[in-house]
Amino acid sequence: MNKGRVTVVDIAHAAGVSKSTVSLVLQGSPLVNEATRAKVNAVIRDLGYVYNRAAANLRQTASSKIVGIVVNDLTNSFFAELAVGVDMVVQSAGYVQFLANTAESVTRQGEVIASMREHGISGLVISPARGTEAADLKPLVASGIPVVVVVRNIAGAKVSSLISDNRAGARAAVEHLAGLGHRRIAFLGGFPDTAVFDERRVGYREGLAAAGLEVANDLIAGSAPSRAGGVDAVQRALLLADRPTAALCFNDAVAFGVCDGLRSRRMEPGVDFGVVGFDDVIEAKTAVPALTTISVDPQGMGQRAAQLLMKQINAGKPEPEALTGAVRLVVRQSCGAGAKRQEWRSAV
Amino acid sequence: MNKGRVTVVDIAHAAGVSKSTVSLVLQGSPLVNEATRAKVNAVIRDLGYVYNRAAANLRQTASSKIVGIVVNDLTNSFFAELAVGVDMVVQSAGYVQFLANTAESVTRQGEVIASMREHGISGLVISPARGTEAADLKPLVASGIPVVVVVRNIAGAKVSSLISDNRAGARAAVEHLAGLGHRRIAFLGGFPDTAVFDERRVGYREGLAAAGLEVANDLIAGSAPSRAGGVDAVQRALLLADRPTAALCFNDAVAFGVCDGLRSRRMEPGVDFGVVGFDDVIEAKTAVPALTTISVDPQGMGQRAAQLLMKQINAGKPEPEALTGAVRLVVRQSCGAGAKRQEWRSAV
DNA sequence: TGACAAATTTGGATCGATCCAATTAAGTCA
DNA sequence: TGACTTAATTGGATCGATCCAAATTTGTCA
Structure with missing residues (x-):
């Protein structure tokens, strides 16, 4: 036997x-x-x-039919959906995926990438942990394995990337709020030392400038990019002498937190204060009030990233490409667009 | 070269x-x-x-250091956290995980399990898709690969399982609501043809009986186990002649939907209506009002499942074990426990 | 029927790391 | 120094599937 x-x-x-x-x-x-x-x-x-695939893959001519996907925070539903998108494409191409969660730890990220290499992945989709540098991906790229970076870019890395158009999205959101009559528009939540934060802040400023509004730094309040962070950020913003009447939030989680924070001060989002999120997670549509947000479609993004990866795996020699994902403003209730026209003044 | x-x-x-x-x-x-x-x-x-791990694993004495994890819906944050819990244990044991999402498709589930087998997984954690039968896991178990079923049980399968104590949890929730003075308590959301729904419904009935309340079938309203489903279910419940004044919801997503549905009818959860969820997802704590719910700790559950799997992998011969995960009632605001005592009557 | 082409089938070498029995080097002691 | 134990190293066979060149069978036509 x-x-x-x-x-x-x-x-x-x-x-x-x-x-x-x-x-x-x-x-x-x-x-x-x-x-x-x-x-x-x-x-x-x-x-x-x-x-026995392992045995077959031993011949150097064969490829492993395994791809890796590394995400920085799977408990965030944005990334969970991203992973689902990747999984869909990968599965239908007859591949399986190694999935690892780094919980924003660069050390752990290094370990899982090394482990995946040992298992012979033929490609990698990665949403890098905060603080990831080009050097962290160097050995992988050097060995000719295609890598697609999503969501967060890594400066100087010779890999493909798929980043959503954060600048244009933020700008559109601010212009929309300005169009509704808001003059004091805050930018709430997110860690200021990240590339994504930077891009969205640039878009925020462009939007203000385009609407002929003044850019005041006190209207920018960073925080953890979470629901709790949103509560915190809006509370700080409401302490200002000259209060904002609306806010673009770093992401949807922050936006929900902002709504919570408003309610705890007896203000109703979409009525007393305009709120716009970013990402369009599934709950955005069904929340009350429904969240006006910038739709990024994480699942679609995962699919595109996986397709790009597959293309490069099949091409043999990976030719780095930089794609930007289109975003669009989805107007729902939380921005107050449906409410009757009024002058937005700081309530006392 | x-x-x-x-x-x-x-x-x-x-x-x-x-x-x-x-x-x-x-x-x-x-x-x-x-x-x-x-x-x-x-x-x-x-x-x-x-x-090159694949080469090393070729010797029949070696084991692959790969485990599979199959979930039915990764976009549901309960399962995403479960996967994170598994990942934590698996990573620190020096293993990597194949993760696949089945989106409740038994067909796809069969495909991914077959694919994982070909890649030589040494164990599998699975939250089965609806309609999974013991036969679907048969070949895997027959080949001596340890399998741990989580969340949903599979009747007749000779595998280990880790199921949370749905009955006790539901019962505790109902008794709590009854203790607050509620007489008409609904059970909202969830697909009635699932084992989990069944267990929670049994607990719901036990709770009513223990409190000396009548069990009325019209107070049970199934729906999709999602936020949208919750909105739908509560709206149907509020159309009843003899309205409920509180509800145990199938899960937290449904509970959030129920809150949304209440608000859209100008009722405030925790004030005009008692709401209790199930699962205790991360948002439950920070939501407004904070959700009273049955805490299941999906991440901890993932960890326990993974530990059980590791134990069986190391033991050589898998000895099926059936564990139940403890649950506990977490009282927050949405049930109205903090509000001043009052008679709960159907508001007109 | 024999010569030749086309259709099928096959033994042996190969991939990269491990394991075993066997060999070699180093160390100990009378 | 020789006999012996212990430490360190090594060649070859092995895992399971693939690939290649070579062998075998079948088919075609003069």
Whole structure:
């Protein structure tokens, strides 16, 4: 008994052919006679044979049919959806994915990438942890494995990237709020030392400038990019002498927190204060009030990233491409667009 | 050039030793002399050698250091956190995880399990898709691979399971609401054809009985187990002649939807209507009002499931165990416990 | 029927790391 | 120094599937 494991040799023996023939059947070669093919397939089914990919991949000509996906925070539904998008494409291409969560730890990220390399991934989609540098991906890229960076860019890394158009999105949001009559528009939440924060802040400023509004630094209040952070940020903003009447939030989680914070001060989002989020997570649509936000479609983004990766894997030699994901403003209730026109003044 | 790939033989040649010695160094054997070990390690670093796990696993004595995790809906943050919990344990045990999302498709689930088998996983944690039968896992268990089923049980499958104590949780929630003075308590949301729904409904009935309340079937309103489903379910419940004044919801997502639905009818959750969720997802704590719910701790559950799996992998022969996860009632605002005592009557 | 082409089948070498038995080097002691 | 133990190293076989060149069978036509 070979530990219960059935191999090509066992199949060959039982079917009365050579292992080479069995191998040809396995890969659906047209060289093999229909009658033998049928017989071999029957034996395969009878013996409960399981193909051993690891053994096949040993030949250097073969590729592993495994891709890695590394995300910085899977508990954030944005990234969970991103992973689902990748999974969909990867699965239908006959690949499987190694998924690892780094929880924003560059150390752990290094470990999982090393482990994935040892397991022979043929490509990697990564949403890097905060503080990731080009050097962290260097060995991977050097060995010719295609890498697609999503969501957060890494300066100087010679890899493909798929980043959503944060600047244009933020700008559109601010212009929309200005169009509704708001004069004091805050930018709430997010860690100021990240590239994404930077891009959105630039867009925020552009939007203000385009609307002929003054840019005041006290209207920018960073925080953790979470619901709790949003509560915190809006509370600080409301302490200002000259209060904002609306806010663009770093992301949807922050925006929900801002709504919570407003309510705890007896202000109703979309009525007493305009709120715009960023990302358009699934809950944005069904929340009350429904969240006006910049739609990024994380699942679609995951799909595009995976498609790009697949293209590069098949191409053999990866040619870095930098794509930007289109974003669009989705107007719902939280910005107050439906409410009757009024002058937005700081309530006392 | 071997396609740039560095192997043990290359290392051996460069270090002036045999491949056997290199292999011993790789596995940290005490048999090798310190001086040679140092030299070999230096060469390994210099040449940028990457260990090839697939090749090593080819020997039948070795195990793959890969586990699979299959979830039915990764976009649901409950399962995303479960996956994170599994990932934590698995990573620190030096394993990597194949993660696949089935989106409740039994067909896809079958495909991914087959694919994982071909890649030689040494264990599987699975939250099965709706409609999964014992037969779907049969070949896997037959080949001696440990399987841990989480969240949803599969009748008749000879595998280990880790299911949270749905009955006790639901019962505690209902007794709590009854203790607050509620007489008409609804059970909202969830698909009625699932085991989890069944268990929670049993607990709901037990709770009503224990409080001496009548069990009325019209107070049970199923729906999709999502935020949108919650909105829908509460709206139907409020159309009843004899309206409920509180509800136990199938899960937290439904509970949030119920809050949304109440607000859209100008009722405030925790004031005009008592709401209790199930699962205790991260947002439950920070939502406004904070959600009273049954805490299941999905991340901890993932960890326990992974630990159980690891134990079985190391044990060699998997001995099926059925564990139930403890749950506890977390009282926050949405149930109205903080509000001043009053008679709960159906508001007109 | 023999010569030749086309269709099938096959043994052996190969991928990269591990394991075993066997060999060599170093150390100990009478 | 020789006999012996202990430490360190090594060649070859092995895992399971693939690939190649070579062998075998079948088919075609003069």
